[in-house]
Amino acid sequence: MDSTSTTDSVEKPPEQELRDELAESLIELGAARSARVIAAFRNVRRHLATPDADLVSTYGAEVATITKTDERGVQISSVSAPRVQAMQMEQADLAPGMSVLEIGSGGPNAALLSEVVGDTGHVVTVDIDSEVTDRASAFLKETGYRNVTVVTADAEGGVPDHAPFDRIVVTVQAADIPPAWLDQLKEGGRLVVPLRMRGMTRTVAFVRDGDRLVSDGFELCGFVPMQGVGENRVRLAVLHDVEGEQVALRLDGHPEPDTEALAKALSMPRSTRWSGVTLGGSESNEHLDLWLTTALDNLPLLAAMPGARSRGLVASVSPLGIPTLVDGGSFAYRTVRATDQEDRYELGAIGHGPRGQQLAERLVEEIQVWDREHRSDRARIEVYPAGAPDDRLPADGRRIERRHSRVSITWP
């Protein structure tokens, strides 16, 4: 481990200031809270993992350093942003002496985990891509983390040779929970995973309870997609495709849409409905959107390029996608407008197509239900094995069926 940075008596490396500033930003953002996580960020020389990247930006709290992009331009490997790494480490509730499996390598995150579990703990990091594991191994060797084992494999099967683990931290987007992850997690252990549920990804902290997983909080996040046996990408239904202005629906187990009719609807006049429900500028939609996907059956996400907004084709864009209620050849998506209160925005819906107005009203109704009944609630997410009978799952809420698991989202 990098002991040179832990005492004042030893000369500080030049980037120490950047690491200290990063630790302070993570504290301010509320991402790093425990002393060991904060200390880890002060110690790990993360810039050595990405020597081609700009030194200062590698210590930016929100900066993910992209290390690989596939032939279609999809980012498939990166060193995650420090804020996201800190958030997942806090979710994992790590302690010295623990055995941790990191799924998706890079180097810096394994080093951070190693700092927290200490010399009596052990970290195993697995990646499907040998280019990534070669780089991670070189970085961990150079920085002196000896309690980390680097494995090249498809993490669908976990890493049985080193199981069981106290914690499993997944750093790649997963649409399903393969049985090996549960089997290789100790009873009461925590699995932190960016789980995609009907297109919406949240990094969920799960606790193992027998053969099921029960959530203990989640956070909004974006991660590169899973490769290998568990690959399960969202599908795009393209409604408009002019360079820089693409508008599409992201489908994740949603019914096949009538793309032609929806494309026609997009070019028809819109109906706008407002809810009277407002959000502060720094409040995110993460809980509202999870409520909408729980309450409404056919709610894919609208993915539009900023150019589509500037041309007036759509009123809202977000890289995470915008919940969109679809029915036949009509749709309505969530939107916001400024209010006369500074930094407060009113939620509403914009409908297109023959039933656009009714769909906008329906979406607004659920926004109001969320505000009235669930604004201060948090969803409970549970994962059961695929073969679990219906009567084992909570009766209310939303069920998401995957190959290996049945995911349930319920609200108090």
Ligand SMILES: C[S@@+](CC[C@H](N)C(=O)[O-])C[C@H]1O[C@@H](n2cnc3c(N)ncnc32)[C@H](O)[C@@H]1O
């Ligand atoms: C965001 S990066 C990991 C970043 C790393 N945890 C860090 O910040 O230091 C995600 C990684 O997951 C890997 N990955 C994707 N699918 C995988 C699979 N099925 N098994 C193992 N690794 C996989 C990718 O190759 C990629 O390197």
